[in-house]
Amino acid sequence: MRYNKLVMNKEKNKTYISVHNLIVDFTQINEEGIEEIKTRAIDDVSFDIEKGSFISIIGMNGSGKSTLAKCLNGLIEPNSGEVIVDGMNTSDEEHLWDIRSRVGMVFQNPDNQIVSSLVEDDVAFGPENLGVDPAEIRQRVDHALKQVDMYDCKDKGAHMLSGGQKQRIAIAGALAMRPDCIIFDEPTAMLDPKGKLQVMDIIKELNREGITTILITHYMNEAEQADRIIILKKGKVYSDGKPKDLFSNRRLIEGAGLEMPPLIDLRDKAGLPESATTLEDIICLLK
Amino acid sequence: MSIEINNLRYVYNPGMPGETVALNDVSLTIGDGEMVGIIGHTGSGKSTLLQHMNGLLKPASGDVFVDGQCITDGKANLVDIRRKVGLVFQYPEYQLFEETVAKDVAFGPRNLGIEGEELDKTIQEAIEIVGLNYNEIQNSSPFELSGGMKRRVAIAGVIAMRPSVLILDEPTAGLDPTAHREILSMIRRINDNREIIIIFVSHNMDDIANMCSRVVVMDKGKVSLEGTPQEVFAQGRLLESMGLDVPPVVHIMNKISDEVSGFYSSALTIDEAAKDIREYIKRKK
Numbered sequence: 001m002r003y004n005k006l007v008m009n010k011e012k013n014k015t016y017i018s019v020h021n022l023i024v025d026f027t028q029i030n031e032e033g034i035e036e037i038k039t040r041a042i043d044d045v046s047f048d049i050e051k052g053s054f055i056s057i058i059g060m061n062g063s064g065k066s067t068l069a070k071c072l073n074g075l076i077e078p079n080s081g082e083v084i085v086d087g088m089n090t091s092d093e094e095h096l097w098d099i100r101s102r103v104g105m106v107f108q109n110p111d112n113q114i115v116s117s118l119v120e121d122d123v124a125f126g127p128e129n130l131g132v133d134p135a136e137i138r139q140r141v142d143h144a145l146k147q148v149d150m151y152d153c154k155d156k157g158a159h160m161l162s163g164g165q166k167q168r169i170a171i172a173g174a175l176a177m178r179p180d181c182i183i184f185d186e187p188t189a190m191l192d193p194k195g196k197l198q199v200m201d202i203i204k205e206l207n208r209e210g211i212t213t214i215l216i217t218h219y220m221n222e223a224e225q226a227d228r229i230i231i232l233k234k235g236k237v238y239s240d241g242k243p244k245d246l247f248s249n250r251r252l253i254e255g256a257g258l259e260m261p262p263l264i265d266l267r268d269k270a271g272l273p274e275s276a277t278t279l280e281d282i283i284c285l286l287k
Numbered sequence: 288m289s290i291e292i293n294n295l296r297y298v299y300n301p302g303m304p305g306e307t308v309a310l311n312d313v314s315l316t317i318g319d320g321e322m323v324g325i326i327g328h329t330g331s332g333k334s335t336l337l338q339h340m341n342g343l344l345k346p347a348s349g350d351v352f353v354d355g356q357c358i359t360d361g362k363a364n365l366v367d368i369r370r371k372v373g374l375v376f377q378y379p380e381y382q383l384f385e386e387t388v389a390k391d392v393a394f395g396p397r398n399l400g401i402e403g404e405e406l407d408k409t410i411q412e413a414i415e416i417v418g419l420n421y422n423e424i425q426n427s428s429p430f431e432l433s434g435g436m437k438r439r440v441a442i443a444g445v446i447a448m449r450p451s452v453l454i455l456d457e458p459t460a461g462l463d464p465t466a467h468r469e470i471l472s473m474i475r476r477i478n479d480n481r482e483i484i485i486i487f488v489s490h491n492m493d494d495i496a497n498m499c500s501r502v503v504v505m506d507k508g509k510v511s512l513e514g515t516p517q518e519v520f521a522q523g524r525l526l527e528s529m530g531l532d533v534p535p536v537v538h539i540m541n542k543i544s545d546e547v548s549g550f551y552s553s554a555l556t557i558d559e560a561a562k563d564i565r566e567y568i569k570r571k572k
Binding site: 063162164190220257 | 329435466
Protein backbone atom coordinates (compact mmCIF):
# COMPACT_ATOMS: atom_id res chain seq x y z
CA MET A 1 0.00 0.00 0.00
CA ARG A 2 2.68 2.35 1.07
CA TYR A 3 4.73 1.45 -1.93
CA ASN A 4 1.75 2.19 -4.21
CA LYS A 5 1.32 5.58 -2.67
CA LEU A 6 4.96 6.38 -3.25
CA VAL A 7 4.68 5.35 -6.88
CA MET A 8 1.59 7.48 -7.30
CA ASN A 9 3.24 10.51 -5.77
CA LYS A 10 6.27 10.04 -7.90
CA GLU A 11 4.15 9.73 -11.00
CA LYS A 12 2.00 12.68 -10.07
CA ASN A 13 4.48 15.23 -11.31
CA LYS A 14 4.97 13.43 -14.59
CA THR A 15 3.51 15.06 -17.67
CA TYR A 16 0.64 12.99 -19.00
CA ILE A 17 -0.66 15.17 -21.83
CA SER A 18 1.52 17.65 -23.61
CA VAL A 19 0.13 20.17 -26.10
CA HIS A 20 2.59 21.96 -28.40
CA ASN A 21 1.69 24.97 -30.58
CA LEU A 22 -1.69 23.53 -31.43
CA ILE A 23 -3.64 25.11 -34.30
CA VAL A 24 -7.09 24.00 -35.46
CA ASP A 25 -8.84 25.75 -38.34
CA PHE A 26 -12.42 25.30 -39.39
CA THR A 27 -12.55 25.63 -43.14
CA GLN A 28 -15.24 26.11 -45.73
CA ILE A 29 -15.35 25.74 -49.48
CA ASN A 30 -15.77 29.18 -51.06
CA GLU A 31 -17.73 29.99 -54.22
CA GLU A 32 -14.78 29.17 -56.45
CA GLY A 33 -14.52 25.73 -54.91
CA ILE A 34 -11.36 26.51 -53.00
CA GLU A 35 -11.02 25.57 -49.35
CA GLU A 36 -10.44 28.60 -47.14
CA ILE A 37 -10.04 29.17 -43.42
CA LYS A 38 -13.24 30.35 -41.80
CA THR A 39 -12.26 30.44 -38.17
CA ARG A 40 -9.14 29.58 -36.29
CA ALA A 41 -10.72 27.67 -33.41
CA ILE A 42 -7.43 26.94 -31.63
CA ASP A 43 -4.65 29.44 -32.14
CA ASP A 44 -1.17 28.35 -31.06
CA VAL A 45 -1.98 26.72 -27.74
CA SER A 46 0.67 24.99 -25.60
CA PHE A 47 0.48 23.52 -22.10
CA ASP A 48 1.25 20.36 -20.13
CA ILE A 49 -1.09 18.38 -17.94
CA GLU A 50 0.41 16.45 -15.06
CA LYS A 51 -0.61 12.90 -14.30
CA GLY A 52 -3.30 12.74 -11.64
CA SER A 53 -4.04 16.46 -11.69
CA PHE A 54 -7.46 18.12 -11.82
CA ILE A 55 -7.66 20.86 -14.42
CA SER A 56 -10.59 23.01 -15.35
CA ILE A 57 -10.92 24.71 -18.73
CA ILE A 58 -13.21 27.74 -18.84
CA GLY A 59 -14.03 30.44 -21.37
CA MET A 60 -16.93 31.88 -23.32
CA ASN A 61 -18.94 29.89 -25.87
CA GLY A 62 -16.81 29.75 -28.99
CA SER A 63 -13.52 30.23 -27.11
CA GLY A 64 -12.33 26.81 -28.26
CA LYS A 65 -12.86 24.71 -25.12
CA SER A 66 -14.66 21.78 -26.72
CA THR A 67 -12.44 21.81 -29.80
CA LEU A 68 -9.40 21.66 -27.56
CA ALA A 69 -10.93 18.80 -25.56
CA LYS A 70 -11.56 16.82 -28.75
CA CYS A 71 -7.91 17.29 -29.72
CA LEU A 72 -6.77 15.77 -26.44
CA ASN A 73 -7.99 12.28 -27.35
CA GLY A 74 -7.58 12.51 -31.09
CA LEU A 75 -11.22 13.11 -32.05
CA ILE A 76 -9.95 16.15 -33.95
CA GLU A 77 -6.62 16.13 -35.73
CA PRO A 78 -4.89 19.52 -35.49
CA ASN A 79 -3.85 21.49 -38.59
CA SER A 80 -0.49 22.02 -37.02
CA GLY A 81 1.21 21.42 -33.72
CA GLU A 82 0.84 18.21 -31.74
CA VAL A 83 -0.76 16.56 -28.76
CA ILE A 84 1.28 13.91 -26.98
CA VAL A 85 -0.66 11.58 -24.66
CA ASP A 86 1.53 9.42 -22.46
CA GLY A 87 4.27 9.55 -25.10
CA MET A 88 1.96 8.92 -28.07
CA ASN A 89 1.16 11.49 -30.76
CA THR A 90 -2.58 11.82 -31.54
CA SER A 91 -1.75 12.40 -35.21
CA ASP A 92 -0.21 8.93 -35.35
CA GLU A 93 -3.03 6.72 -36.55
CA GLU A 94 -1.58 3.52 -35.10
CA HIS A 95 -1.87 4.95 -31.57
CA LEU A 96 -5.32 6.45 -31.99
CA TRP A 97 -7.34 3.61 -30.46
CA ASP A 98 -4.89 3.24 -27.65
CA ILE A 99 -5.13 6.96 -26.87
CA ARG A 100 -8.92 6.93 -26.96
CA SER A 101 -9.13 4.02 -24.57
CA ARG A 102 -6.82 5.81 -22.14
CA VAL A 103 -8.45 9.22 -22.39
CA GLY A 104 -12.20 8.88 -21.91
CA MET A 105 -14.75 11.54 -22.61
CA VAL A 106 -18.10 12.46 -21.09
CA PHE A 107 -20.26 14.98 -22.96
CA GLN A 108 -22.93 17.45 -21.97
CA ASN A 109 -26.13 15.77 -23.04
CA PRO A 110 -26.79 12.50 -21.20
CA ASP A 111 -29.39 11.44 -23.79
CA ASN A 112 -26.87 11.46 -26.62
CA GLN A 113 -24.45 9.12 -24.88
CA ILE A 114 -26.58 6.15 -23.94
CA VAL A 115 -26.37 3.47 -26.64
CA SER A 116 -28.08 0.44 -25.07
CA SER A 117 -31.50 0.00 -23.52
CA LEU A 118 -30.17 -1.66 -20.33
CA VAL A 119 -27.87 0.15 -17.92
CA GLU A 120 -25.27 -2.62 -17.60
CA ASP A 121 -25.22 -3.26 -21.37
CA ASP A 122 -24.50 0.40 -21.91
CA VAL A 123 -21.56 0.37 -19.53
CA ALA A 124 -20.25 -2.81 -21.18
CA PHE A 125 -20.32 -1.26 -24.66
CA GLY A 126 -16.78 0.16 -24.52
CA PRO A 127 -14.89 -2.90 -23.21
CA GLU A 128 -16.93 -5.20 -25.51
CA ASN A 129 -15.68 -3.21 -28.48
CA LEU A 130 -12.13 -3.57 -27.22
CA GLY A 131 -12.63 -7.34 -27.22
CA VAL A 132 -12.15 -7.70 -23.48
CA ASP A 133 -12.81 -11.17 -22.03
CA PRO A 134 -16.49 -11.53 -20.89
CA ALA A 135 -15.61 -12.39 -17.28
CA GLU A 136 -13.40 -9.35 -17.10
CA ILE A 137 -16.15 -7.20 -18.65
CA ARG A 138 -18.57 -8.34 -15.92
CA GLN A 139 -16.05 -7.35 -13.29
CA ARG A 140 -15.30 -3.97 -14.89
CA VAL A 141 -18.99 -3.10 -15.33
CA ASP A 142 -19.83 -3.97 -11.72
CA HIS A 143 -16.90 -1.98 -10.42
CA ALA A 144 -17.64 1.04 -12.63
CA LEU A 145 -21.30 1.07 -11.58
CA LYS A 146 -20.26 0.96 -7.92
CA GLN A 147 -17.86 3.85 -8.46
CA VAL A 148 -20.72 6.07 -9.67
CA ASP A 149 -23.14 4.66 -7.07
CA MET A 150 -25.49 3.18 -9.69
CA TYR A 151 -24.94 -0.55 -9.04
CA ASP A 152 -28.52 -0.98 -7.81
CA CYS A 153 -29.83 0.24 -11.15
CA LYS A 154 -27.80 -2.16 -13.29
CA ASP A 155 -30.85 -4.11 -14.54
CA LYS A 156 -32.94 -1.01 -15.20
CA GLY A 157 -33.88 0.42 -18.55
CA ALA A 158 -31.72 3.42 -19.36
CA HIS A 159 -34.79 5.44 -20.40
CA MET A 160 -36.17 5.15 -16.86
CA LEU A 161 -33.30 7.16 -15.38
CA SER A 162 -33.11 10.87 -14.58
CA GLY A 163 -30.62 13.11 -16.38
CA GLY A 164 -28.20 12.97 -13.45
CA GLN A 165 -28.40 9.18 -13.32
CA LYS A 166 -27.86 8.92 -17.08
CA GLN A 167 -24.80 11.12 -16.75
CA ARG A 168 -23.46 8.81 -14.04
CA ILE A 169 -23.99 5.85 -16.41
CA ALA A 170 -22.06 7.73 -19.10
CA ILE A 171 -19.22 8.19 -16.58
CA ALA A 172 -19.37 4.48 -15.70
CA GLY A 173 -19.11 3.70 -19.42
CA ALA A 174 -15.92 5.74 -19.61
CA LEU A 175 -14.58 4.07 -16.43
CA ALA A 176 -15.17 0.57 -17.81
CA MET A 177 -12.48 1.37 -20.39
CA ARG A 178 -10.04 1.72 -17.44
CA PRO A 179 -8.84 5.15 -18.58
CA ASP A 180 -5.94 7.12 -17.10
CA CYS A 181 -7.71 10.37 -17.84
CA ILE A 182 -11.32 11.52 -18.31
CA ILE A 183 -12.36 14.73 -20.07
CA PHE A 184 -15.72 16.04 -18.89
CA ASP A 185 -17.25 18.50 -21.37
CA GLU A 186 -19.85 20.49 -19.40
CA PRO A 187 -21.14 17.34 -17.70
CA THR A 188 -23.58 19.14 -15.39
CA ALA A 189 -25.04 21.72 -17.79
CA MET A 190 -28.31 19.85 -18.25
CA LEU A 191 -28.75 18.57 -14.70
CA ASP A 192 -30.80 19.83 -11.78
CA PRO A 193 -29.03 21.11 -8.63
CA LYS A 194 -28.95 17.72 -6.91
CA GLY A 195 -27.72 15.96 -10.06
CA LYS A 196 -25.01 18.63 -10.49
CA LEU A 197 -23.69 18.07 -6.98
CA GLN A 198 -23.70 14.28 -7.31
CA VAL A 199 -21.79 14.38 -10.59
CA MET A 200 -19.25 16.85 -9.19
CA ASP A 201 -18.74 14.61 -6.13
CA ILE A 202 -18.05 11.64 -8.41
CA ILE A 203 -15.62 13.66 -10.54
CA LYS A 204 -13.65 14.72 -7.45
CA GLU A 205 -13.66 11.18 -6.06
CA LEU A 206 -12.33 9.74 -9.33
CA ASN A 207 -9.57 12.34 -9.32
CA ARG A 208 -8.65 11.35 -5.75
CA GLU A 209 -8.43 7.75 -6.97
CA GLY A 210 -5.75 8.89 -9.41
CA ILE A 211 -7.60 9.64 -12.67
CA THR A 212 -6.27 12.71 -14.45
CA THR A 213 -9.31 14.96 -14.71
CA ILE A 214 -10.09 17.68 -17.21
CA LEU A 215 -13.33 19.55 -16.57
CA ILE A 216 -14.82 21.99 -19.05
CA THR A 217 -17.49 24.09 -17.41
CA HIS A 218 -19.39 27.38 -17.40
CA TYR A 219 -19.95 27.23 -13.66
CA MET A 220 -17.30 29.12 -11.73
CA ASN A 221 -18.12 27.28 -8.50
CA GLU A 222 -17.21 24.01 -10.28
CA ALA A 223 -14.06 25.39 -11.89
CA GLU A 224 -12.94 26.68 -8.48
CA GLN A 225 -12.65 23.10 -7.22
CA ALA A 226 -9.85 22.19 -9.65
CA ASP A 227 -6.11 22.43 -8.83
CA ARG A 228 -5.54 24.57 -11.88
CA ILE A 229 -7.65 26.58 -14.32
CA ILE A 230 -6.89 27.32 -17.96
CA ILE A 231 -8.92 30.21 -19.38
CA LEU A 232 -9.36 30.25 -23.14
CA LYS A 233 -10.30 33.31 -25.15
CA LYS A 234 -10.68 33.31 -28.93
CA GLY A 235 -8.73 30.10 -29.24
CA LYS A 236 -5.74 31.24 -27.18
CA VAL A 237 -4.68 30.55 -23.61
CA TYR A 238 -5.72 33.77 -21.92
CA SER A 239 -4.66 32.77 -18.46
CA ASP A 240 -3.39 29.69 -16.61
CA GLY A 241 -3.06 29.37 -12.87
CA LYS A 242 -4.46 28.43 -9.47
CA PRO A 243 -8.19 29.17 -8.95
CA LYS A 244 -7.45 31.41 -5.99
CA ASP A 245 -5.07 33.59 -8.00
CA LEU A 246 -7.31 33.87 -11.06
CA PHE A 247 -10.50 34.61 -9.18
CA SER A 248 -8.90 37.37 -7.15
CA ASN A 249 -8.32 39.30 -10.38
CA ARG A 250 -11.63 40.81 -11.44
CA ARG A 251 -10.25 42.51 -14.54
CA LEU A 252 -8.83 39.23 -15.79
CA ILE A 253 -12.03 37.23 -15.22
CA GLU A 254 -14.34 39.85 -16.68
CA GLY A 255 -11.95 40.40 -19.60
CA ALA A 256 -12.49 36.75 -20.54
CA GLY A 257 -16.27 37.30 -20.50
CA LEU A 258 -16.59 35.24 -17.33
CA GLU A 259 -18.03 35.89 -13.90
CA MET A 260 -16.55 36.21 -10.43
CA PRO A 261 -17.62 33.50 -7.96
CA PRO A 262 -20.49 34.87 -5.80
CA LEU A 263 -18.40 35.22 -2.63
CA ILE A 264 -15.66 37.29 -4.25
CA ASP A 265 -18.22 39.37 -6.14
CA LEU A 266 -20.02 40.09 -2.85
CA ARG A 267 -16.76 40.97 -1.09
CA ASP A 268 -15.88 43.55 -3.73
CA LYS A 269 -19.36 45.06 -3.95
CA ALA A 270 -19.56 45.34 -0.14
CA GLY A 271 -16.21 47.18 -0.14
CA LEU A 272 -14.39 44.52 1.92
CA PRO A 273 -10.59 44.17 1.51
CA GLU A 274 -9.13 41.84 -1.10
CA SER A 275 -7.26 39.92 1.57
CA ALA A 276 -10.55 38.25 2.48
CA THR A 277 -10.79 35.24 0.18
CA THR A 278 -13.02 32.85 2.14
CA LEU A 279 -16.36 33.09 3.90
CA GLU A 280 -14.55 32.64 7.22
CA ASP A 281 -12.37 35.68 6.46
CA ILE A 282 -15.47 37.78 5.78
CA ILE A 283 -17.17 36.60 8.98
CA CYS A 284 -14.02 37.53 10.95
CA LEU A 285 -14.06 41.01 9.42
CA LEU A 286 -17.68 41.57 10.39
CA LYS A 287 -17.42 40.22 13.95
CA MET B 288 -54.71 37.75 -20.52
CA SER B 289 -54.46 35.07 -17.87
CA ILE B 290 -53.90 31.37 -17.37
CA GLU B 291 -56.05 29.49 -14.91
CA ILE B 292 -55.40 25.90 -14.00
CA ASN B 293 -57.90 24.02 -11.85
CA ASN B 294 -57.32 20.66 -10.13
CA LEU B 295 -55.18 19.32 -12.94
CA ARG B 296 -54.31 15.63 -12.88
CA TYR B 297 -52.20 13.75 -15.40
CA VAL B 298 -51.14 10.10 -15.44
CA TYR B 299 -48.43 8.62 -17.64
CA ASN B 300 -49.14 5.06 -18.90
CA PRO B 301 -52.55 4.73 -17.21
CA GLY B 302 -53.46 1.12 -16.48
CA MET B 303 -49.97 -0.09 -17.43
CA PRO B 304 -47.22 -1.43 -15.15
CA GLY B 305 -45.31 1.87 -15.39
CA GLU B 306 -48.29 3.98 -14.32
CA THR B 307 -47.07 7.26 -12.84
CA VAL B 308 -49.12 10.15 -11.55
CA ALA B 309 -47.22 13.14 -12.93
CA LEU B 310 -49.60 15.87 -11.82
CA ASN B 311 -51.91 15.56 -8.86
CA ASP B 312 -54.50 18.24 -8.16
CA VAL B 313 -52.51 21.20 -9.42
CA SER B 314 -54.21 24.61 -9.31
CA LEU B 315 -52.54 27.83 -10.38
CA THR B 316 -53.54 31.25 -11.64
CA ILE B 317 -51.19 33.52 -13.56
CA GLY B 318 -52.24 37.08 -14.32
CA ASP B 319 -51.53 39.69 -16.97
CA GLY B 320 -47.88 40.57 -17.58
CA GLU B 321 -46.59 38.45 -14.68
CA MET B 322 -43.18 36.81 -14.69
CA VAL B 323 -43.53 33.55 -12.78
CA GLY B 324 -40.72 31.15 -11.97
CA ILE B 325 -41.36 27.42 -11.74
CA ILE B 326 -38.79 25.32 -9.92
CA GLY B 327 -38.71 21.65 -9.03
CA HIS B 328 -36.48 18.61 -8.99
CA THR B 329 -36.26 16.47 -12.14
CA GLY B 330 -39.46 14.42 -12.29
CA SER B 331 -41.44 16.86 -10.14
CA GLY B 332 -43.93 17.48 -12.95
CA LYS B 333 -42.71 20.87 -14.24
CA SER B 334 -42.50 19.91 -17.92
CA THR B 335 -45.76 17.97 -17.78
CA LEU B 336 -47.44 21.07 -16.38
CA LEU B 337 -45.99 23.30 -19.12
CA GLN B 338 -47.22 20.99 -21.84
CA HIS B 339 -50.78 21.36 -20.54
CA MET B 340 -50.63 25.13 -20.90
CA ASN B 341 -50.78 25.02 -24.68
CA GLY B 342 -52.70 21.82 -25.11
CA LEU B 343 -49.82 19.49 -25.97
CA LEU B 344 -51.07 17.12 -23.28
CA LYS B 345 -54.65 16.41 -22.25
CA PRO B 346 -55.28 16.05 -18.53
CA ALA B 347 -56.93 13.01 -16.95
CA SER B 348 -59.08 15.49 -15.06
CA GLY B 349 -59.16 19.21 -14.32
CA ASP B 350 -59.26 22.26 -16.59
CA VAL B 351 -56.94 24.80 -18.13
CA PHE B 352 -58.28 28.22 -19.14
CA VAL B 353 -56.25 30.51 -21.38
CA ASP B 354 -57.62 34.03 -21.58
CA GLY B 355 -60.93 32.81 -20.17
CA GLN B 356 -61.27 30.08 -22.79
CA CYS B 357 -61.26 26.44 -21.69
CA ILE B 358 -58.68 24.49 -23.70
CA THR B 359 -59.33 21.11 -22.12
CA ASP B 360 -62.98 20.54 -23.08
CA GLY B 361 -62.11 19.21 -26.53
CA LYS B 362 -63.82 22.12 -28.33
CA ALA B 363 -61.00 24.66 -28.31
CA ASN B 364 -59.11 25.57 -31.48
CA LEU B 365 -55.68 24.28 -30.48
CA VAL B 366 -53.85 25.99 -33.34
CA ASP B 367 -55.07 29.30 -31.99
CA ILE B 368 -54.08 28.33 -28.43
CA ARG B 369 -50.57 27.33 -29.50
CA ARG B 370 -50.12 30.67 -31.20
CA LYS B 371 -51.21 32.49 -28.04
CA VAL B 372 -49.06 30.36 -25.75
CA GLY B 373 -45.55 30.11 -27.12
CA LEU B 374 -43.52 27.24 -25.68
CA VAL B 375 -39.74 27.43 -25.95
CA PHE B 376 -38.28 24.02 -25.17
CA GLN B 377 -34.87 23.33 -23.65
CA TYR B 378 -32.06 23.92 -26.13
CA PRO B 379 -34.39 25.46 -28.74
CA GLU B 380 -31.42 26.10 -31.05
CA TYR B 381 -31.53 22.40 -31.97
CA GLN B 382 -34.82 23.16 -33.72
CA LEU B 383 -33.36 25.72 -36.16
CA PHE B 384 -33.48 24.38 -39.70
CA GLU B 385 -33.68 27.11 -42.35
CA GLU B 386 -30.95 28.53 -44.58
CA THR B 387 -31.14 32.03 -43.20
CA VAL B 388 -32.12 33.62 -39.91
CA ALA B 389 -34.98 35.57 -41.52
CA LYS B 390 -36.43 32.43 -43.12
CA ASP B 391 -36.24 30.51 -39.88
CA VAL B 392 -38.03 33.23 -37.93
CA ALA B 393 -40.62 33.51 -40.75
CA PHE B 394 -41.64 29.85 -40.53
CA GLY B 395 -44.22 30.32 -37.75
CA PRO B 396 -45.95 33.50 -38.94
CA ARG B 397 -45.97 32.28 -42.55
CA ASN B 398 -47.84 29.17 -41.42
CA LEU B 399 -50.38 31.48 -39.80
CA GLY B 400 -50.96 33.06 -43.21
CA ILE B 401 -49.04 36.28 -42.65
CA GLU B 402 -47.44 37.49 -45.90
CA GLY B 403 -45.66 40.33 -47.66
CA GLU B 404 -44.82 43.53 -45.87
CA GLU B 405 -46.52 42.48 -42.67
CA LEU B 406 -44.41 39.31 -42.59
CA ASP B 407 -41.20 41.30 -43.06
CA LYS B 408 -42.20 43.67 -40.30
CA THR B 409 -43.06 40.81 -37.95
CA ILE B 410 -39.70 39.15 -38.57
CA GLN B 411 -37.77 42.38 -38.11
CA GLU B 412 -39.54 43.16 -34.83
CA ALA B 413 -39.00 39.66 -33.47
CA ILE B 414 -35.29 39.67 -34.32
CA GLU B 415 -34.82 43.09 -32.75
CA ILE B 416 -36.69 42.30 -29.55
CA VAL B 417 -34.32 39.38 -28.87
CA GLY B 418 -31.47 41.87 -29.12
CA LEU B 419 -30.02 41.05 -32.55
CA ASN B 420 -29.34 43.43 -35.43
CA TYR B 421 -31.85 42.62 -38.18
CA ASN B 422 -29.82 44.11 -41.04
CA GLU B 423 -26.64 42.36 -40.05
CA ILE B 424 -28.08 38.98 -39.32
CA GLN B 425 -31.14 38.40 -41.53
CA ASN B 426 -29.24 36.66 -44.32
CA SER B 427 -26.77 34.73 -42.17
CA SER B 428 -27.12 31.00 -41.72
CA PRO B 429 -28.39 30.34 -38.19
CA PHE B 430 -25.83 27.55 -37.90
CA GLU B 431 -22.92 29.96 -38.17
CA LEU B 432 -23.93 31.91 -35.07
CA SER B 433 -22.64 31.47 -31.53
CA GLY B 434 -24.62 29.32 -29.09
CA GLY B 435 -26.24 32.28 -27.35
CA MET B 436 -27.20 33.96 -30.64
CA LYS B 437 -28.66 30.73 -32.03
CA ARG B 438 -30.83 30.45 -28.98
CA ARG B 439 -32.05 34.02 -29.41
CA VAL B 440 -32.93 33.35 -33.06
CA ALA B 441 -34.93 30.29 -31.97
CA ILE B 442 -36.79 32.39 -29.40
CA ALA B 443 -37.42 35.08 -32.05
CA GLY B 444 -39.17 32.38 -34.09
CA VAL B 445 -41.66 31.92 -31.25
CA ILE B 446 -41.98 35.69 -30.60
CA ALA B 447 -42.86 36.18 -34.28
CA MET B 448 -46.10 34.31 -33.61
CA ARG B 449 -47.01 37.23 -31.30
CA PRO B 450 -47.87 35.09 -28.30
CA SER B 451 -49.50 36.50 -25.17
CA VAL B 452 -47.76 33.93 -23.00
CA LEU B 453 -44.17 32.84 -23.40
CA ILE B 454 -43.06 29.69 -21.61
CA LEU B 455 -39.29 29.27 -21.39
CA ASP B 456 -37.95 25.89 -20.26
CA GLU B 457 -34.38 26.32 -18.96
CA PRO B 458 -33.58 29.24 -21.28
CA THR B 459 -30.07 29.79 -19.89
CA ALA B 460 -28.83 26.18 -19.66
CA GLY B 461 -25.40 25.60 -21.17
CA LEU B 462 -24.63 29.26 -21.92
CA ASP B 463 -21.48 31.10 -20.86
CA PRO B 464 -21.87 33.95 -18.32
CA THR B 465 -22.02 36.68 -20.99
CA ALA B 466 -24.63 34.94 -23.17
CA HIS B 467 -26.48 34.09 -19.96
CA ARG B 468 -26.77 37.77 -18.99
CA GLU B 469 -27.90 38.68 -22.50
CA ILE B 470 -30.70 36.09 -22.46
CA LEU B 471 -31.92 37.39 -19.09
CA SER B 472 -32.02 40.99 -20.26
CA MET B 473 -33.81 39.84 -23.41
CA ILE B 474 -36.47 38.14 -21.29
CA ARG B 475 -36.95 41.30 -19.24
CA ARG B 476 -37.28 43.34 -22.42
CA ILE B 477 -39.93 40.99 -23.84
CA ASN B 478 -41.85 41.13 -20.57
CA ASP B 479 -41.69 44.96 -20.40
CA ASN B 480 -42.31 45.81 -24.05
CA ARG B 481 -45.10 43.49 -24.88
CA GLU B 482 -46.64 42.79 -21.48
CA ILE B 483 -46.37 39.13 -22.29
CA ILE B 484 -46.81 36.70 -19.42
CA ILE B 485 -43.50 34.96 -18.91
CA ILE B 486 -43.30 31.53 -17.33
CA PHE B 487 -39.71 30.81 -16.53
CA VAL B 488 -38.59 27.30 -15.65
CA SER B 489 -35.08 26.99 -14.32
CA HIS B 490 -32.73 25.08 -12.07
CA ASN B 491 -30.76 28.27 -11.63
CA MET B 492 -32.03 29.74 -8.38
CA ASP B 493 -30.07 32.94 -8.95
CA ASP B 494 -32.02 33.60 -12.14
CA ILE B 495 -35.34 32.85 -10.45
CA ALA B 496 -34.52 35.22 -7.56
CA ASN B 497 -33.38 37.98 -9.91
CA MET B 498 -36.14 37.78 -12.47
CA CYS B 499 -39.43 36.58 -11.06
CA SER B 500 -42.07 38.30 -8.96
CA ARG B 501 -43.56 34.96 -7.97
CA VAL B 502 -42.15 31.48 -7.58
CA VAL B 503 -44.06 28.20 -7.81
CA VAL B 504 -42.33 25.13 -6.38
CA MET B 505 -43.34 21.73 -7.76
CA ASP B 506 -42.70 18.51 -5.86
CA LYS B 507 -44.00 15.02 -6.66
CA GLY B 508 -46.63 16.34 -9.04
CA LYS B 509 -48.02 18.97 -6.67
CA VAL B 510 -47.53 22.66 -6.03
CA SER B 511 -45.74 22.42 -2.70
CA LEU B 512 -44.89 26.08 -2.15
CA GLU B 513 -45.80 29.36 -3.75
CA GLY B 514 -44.91 32.97 -3.02
CA THR B 515 -42.50 35.82 -3.64
CA PRO B 516 -38.84 34.84 -4.06
CA GLN B 517 -38.25 36.18 -0.52
CA GLU B 518 -40.92 33.91 0.93
CA VAL B 519 -39.88 30.83 -1.02
CA PHE B 520 -36.11 31.13 -0.53
CA ALA B 521 -36.59 31.68 3.21
CA GLN B 522 -37.59 27.98 3.29
CA GLY B 523 -34.09 26.63 2.67
CA ARG B 524 -34.60 23.38 4.61
CA LEU B 525 -37.86 22.56 2.90
CA LEU B 526 -36.37 23.26 -0.54
CA GLU B 527 -33.41 21.05 0.28
CA SER B 528 -35.74 18.18 1.23
CA MET B 529 -37.21 18.50 -2.28
CA GLY B 530 -33.77 18.29 -3.93
CA LEU B 531 -33.70 22.04 -4.56
CA ASP B 532 -31.44 24.79 -3.40
CA VAL B 533 -31.43 28.49 -2.56
CA PRO B 534 -29.35 31.03 -4.56
CA PRO B 535 -25.63 30.85 -3.60
CA VAL B 536 -25.76 34.29 -2.00
CA VAL B 537 -28.51 33.11 0.38
CA HIS B 538 -26.17 30.38 1.68
CA ILE B 539 -23.50 33.01 2.28
CA MET B 540 -25.87 35.43 4.03
CA ASN B 541 -27.39 32.68 6.20
CA LYS B 542 -23.93 31.64 7.37
CA ILE B 543 -22.95 35.23 8.18
CA SER B 544 -26.27 35.82 9.98
CA ASP B 545 -25.65 32.70 12.11
CA GLU B 546 -22.08 33.62 13.05
CA VAL B 547 -22.19 37.39 13.43
CA SER B 548 -24.49 38.55 16.22
CA GLY B 549 -26.61 41.54 15.30
CA PHE B 550 -26.35 40.84 11.58
CA TYR B 551 -29.34 39.72 9.59
CA SER B 552 -29.95 39.73 5.87
CA SER B 553 -32.62 38.15 3.69
CA ALA B 554 -30.94 39.36 0.50
CA LEU B 555 -31.46 37.23 -2.60
CA THR B 556 -29.03 39.01 -4.92
CA ILE B 557 -25.39 40.01 -4.61
CA ASP B 558 -26.28 43.72 -4.84
CA GLU B 559 -28.82 43.53 -2.02
CA ALA B 560 -26.42 41.49 0.09
CA ALA B 561 -23.57 43.96 -0.47
CA LYS B 562 -25.89 46.79 0.59
CA ASP B 563 -26.83 44.93 3.81
CA ILE B 564 -23.15 44.38 4.67
CA ARG B 565 -22.28 48.03 4.03
CA GLU B 566 -25.14 49.17 6.24
CA TYR B 567 -24.14 46.78 9.01
CA ILE B 568 -20.57 48.11 8.96
CA LYS B 569 -21.84 51.69 9.09
CA ARG B 570 -24.14 50.83 12.04
CA LYS B 571 -21.34 49.13 13.92
CA LYS B 572 -19.16 52.19 13.65
